[in-house]
Amino acid sequence: MQNAVRSTAAQTSGGGPVGALAAESTTGPAPAIEVQRLAHRYGSRVIYDDLSFAVPQGKVVALLGKNGVGKTTLIRLLMGYLKPSGGQCRVLGEPSHALSPATRARIGLLFEGHLAYDFMSIAEIERFHRPFYPRWRRDLFYDLVDRLQLPHEHKIANMSCGQRSQVVLGLIFAQDPDLMILDDYSMGLDAGYRRLFLDYLKRCLEQGGKTVFVTSHVVQDMESLVDEVIFLKRGGAVLQMPLAAFRDGFRCFRFDPRGGPMPAPDALIENVDLHGREPLLYTFATREQLTEQLRERCPQLRLAEERAMTLEDAFIGLTGKY
Amino acid sequence: MLRAILLKEWLKLRWVWLGLALVHVGMLAYLFLSLRHQFQVEHSEMIWYWALELRRLLYDQLMLLPALTGAVIAVAQFTPEMIGGRFRLSLHLPVRGDVLVWTWVVFGAGLGLVLSVLDAAGLYALVRLFFPPEAAASAVLTALPWLLGGWVAYFGTTLALLEPAAPRRLVYLALGLAFLGLLYLHRGYQEYDRILPALAAASLLFIPAVILPAHRCRHRS
Secondary structure, eight states: OTTOEEESTTTGGGOHHHHHHHHHHHHSOOOSEEEEEEEEEETTEEEEEEEEEEEOTTOEEEEEOOTTSSHHHHHHHHTTSBOOSEEEEEETTEEGGGOOHHHHTTEEEEOTTTOOOTTSBHHHHHHHHGGGOTTOOHHHHHHHHGGGOOOTTOBGGGSOHHHHHHHHHHHHHHHOOSEEEEEOTTTTOOHHHHHHHHHHHHHHHTTSOOEEEEEOSOGGGGGGTOSEEEEEOTTSOEEEEEHHHHHHHOEEEEEEOTTSOOOOOOSSEEEEEOSSSSOEEEESSOHHHHHHHHHHHOTTOEEEEEEOOOHHHHHHHHHOOO | OHHHHHHHHHHHHHHHHHHHHHHHHHHHHHHHHHHHHHHHHSOHHHHHIIIIISOOOSOGGGTTHHHHHHHHHHHHHHHHHHGGGTHHHHHHSSSOHHHHHHHHHHHHHHHHHHHHHHHHHHHHHHHHHHSOHHHHHHHHHHHHHHHHHHHHHHHHHHHHHHOOSHHHHHHHHHHHHHHHHHHTOOOSSSTTTTTHHHHHHHHTTHHHHTHHHHHHHHTBO
């Protein structure tokens, strides 16, 4: 599992990759987002206990995880809307709970549900945002929004979710931010609007120098967009690695237990899926490493062929269905 | 930036404020008709007797209007911010949070103040039509606690709307209502003349207080 970073108190003890990242981060530019030993809880419910990761500058990083693992909570912590119970987050070099106005101007933030002032019209919302951002690109805003073929006096409250998403995205692009934090951009969008959103985002990224931290439930969209993925699991376990390394290194095998003991997740096996039509086993290990381990623990089990996976298959394989 | 912040507030409040302005003008018109009607159906001596001996207020229709206006302005201004957590949009703007919130309340309270000035001027002019100038000045002084009630209702509602925690919201509402109660205890003319400066000074504490719920909204733990 090269270039991967795992975090949580239980999982960091392995050491190697974490140390590698730490060494890397001290030599390269400061990360755009840096989360260190973050802890947060709602009442007695622990969301994260010891969460650490970094988003390098100039990279597109996706935060993926199932519902309820705390993705939106993490975004709120990063933007200072929640105060963590422990640890710290730094965004563009500043503590997330004390971001200066100048730093906020460098962050384009998409709120879950494409939140916007819906009492404003298209023209009014552009006019409202323009004075706050010195690098405002009015042309980018109207380039995107005019595709809706709506009059500029059209109220945002009277728009569909997809249309509103275009306006919100237009505002973020026009802001010309150094860091974009996009919380579940796909919520409520049909395939067409999702694709349009991604096309524009990619075009914006072609200028270079932009960092994007994105969460989404539509995992397949990430395939062509992101450089790195962070998988967040319940309780705050996290796995961060380049997307390519994940696609190359994460494997799925069919297996036949032949009446013997079932394999269970351990240091080598990430997940075992017994809910599908055929039992599947997910791992970062090679076939040889896996066979050797299974020979000891599940001697009757027969490992079948490796299965090709989409990114969504791999995501479910890693995080589980339930 | 300031103009942009004010633009947003005006967009939220314009129709509500214009509607309220019509209500206030309508109330003054009603008050004029009511006073004229009384002078037409009663002898002047009888009206003097009511006003001076019985200390009956001839313009108490105005009493609750400023408070109602303050609450309506606050609801129109801050409900759109709080629905769906839109307040976070404003808090992400590259401007200091306290400056932002104070600009909002100065604008909202300012619009309320314009209507209060309209009420006071209208009341003075109307009473002056039927009574000597001393009575008109007395009418305005009598109405001042009601106008202060508009300020209190605006800030009390604002605090309750901005506050993220429900128990604190109830405390703010209770404090606002208690303050309002203090302003509506009188039954005659100018009974608040001596205490009103102290009450007005106390009501100024609402201005720094609005920062507290906004801060809690920003940094919820």
